[in-house]
Amino acid sequence: MVLWVLWLSYGTFYFTRNNLSVAVPGIGAELHYTKAQMGTVLMSLKLAYGVGQFINGQLAEQWRPRTLMAVGLLASVALNVLFGCMTSIYFMTFVWACNGYVQALGWPSTMRVAANWFPPSQRGRAIGIIGTGYQLCAALTMVVAGWAAENFGWRAAFYIPAILVSASAIHLLIFLKDSPRQAPEAHVPAQLPPLHSHSTLENLKLTLANPALWIVAVSLCLMDACRYGFSDWGVTHLKEVQNVGISSAAFKLAILPFGGICGALVSGWLSDKFFNGRRVPVICLFLASLGAVGLVYDRIIHFGVGASVVILFVIGFCMYGPHVLLVGTLPVDLAKKGTAAAAAGFVNFMGYMGAAAGDKVTGNLAEQKGWQFAVLFWAGCAIGAALIMTGLWTLEKKSAARANIPQN
Secondary structure (H helix, E strand, O other): OHHHHHHHHHHHHHHHOOHHHHHHHHHHHHHOOOHHHHHHHHHHHHHHHHHHHHHHHHHHHHOOHHHHHHHHHHHHHHHHHHHOOOOOHHHHHHHHHHHHHHHOOHHHHHHHHHHHHOOHHHHHHHHHHHHHHHHHHHHHHHHHHHHHHHHHOOOHHHHHHHHHHHHHHHHHHHHOOOOHHHOOOOOOOOOOOOOOOOOHHHHHHHHHOOHHHHHHHHHHHHHHHHHHHHHHHHHHHHHHHHOOOHHHHHHHHOHHHHHHHHHHHHHHHHHHHOOOOOOHHHHHHHHHHHHHHHHHHHHHHHHOHHHHHHHHHHHHHHHHHHHHHHHHHHHHHHOOOOOHHHHHHHHHHHHHHHHHHHHHHHHHHHHHOOHHHHHHHHHHHHHHHHHHHHHHHHHHHHHHHHOOOOOO
């Protein structure tokens, strides 16, 4: 039960996060803002989200994650409604940055609940399943927000998703339990370790002194620059390069998260089943494949709708397979006892610093050099992330041995 509550609750955060990418063309057309300016707005969420991940990762160790997630959902609803009323680029940037911070209440809290409920031997598949939730919701965001923007104007891309997220917050408050110890009717697995409690300063020291987490964090930094290149700029890119409408571009891009669903399931299953809990070989394979596919993406989309859909599905598969391991499974595996949320928060902080920089660089490259250079930038980031992850190959073996996970 808790797995599916987390699946739905975290997934619906994306309805009020990824919807801006669909609204960008409409905002530019109505308010005459450039790609560089909209890149700044997109970047503001990533910066605030990254800082929020770092701070809220600590908060999620001290506060009830259920409460933090509900606050994040409802605050994001309010900020999306407010954003839909904006016309000033400065106010848009500020409001979207605030949305980034409250959105960051979601993932560390989700990872703390997952660490409470699932032992290491089950965690790869469990977090992989949770990852399919935000993939599905990311796809639905493209469809729902794209339809709303096409039929009612870009502001509707914020209002309609806000209604869906409000319902999700109510569902979470009713059904989510923070740990098996709060659900008397649930069977508490014998493998689950006792709860650990550290002060915020202790959590911070244990997290920042962990060299393995730094490698994961830097790799995710590059990977997220690539990921948000596609998700934030994909609709605008397809619209301009293929000369199609917003709805058509959004529907094509919606296939990317469906590929991500498959990738998230396969990567977690591969790492648990064939690599005995080791995540790094799977991550490196997927990231290298993502870089290779990214190098040919801008050529293939000119071969028609079928080719566009296939290549976007493959990109989603290669992108979100390693993503779910980098943001959740691996940080939780490598975290010191009692610091799972803090570890996930720190790694995501670094990831979103890369996403923020990537949004700004993409906007500038597309404006000054053209889309081909922007897409090559995304592919280069994926290849760089794969190379950095190889530095964790030996460290992961040692960490897994300390956690008593058998290795090949």
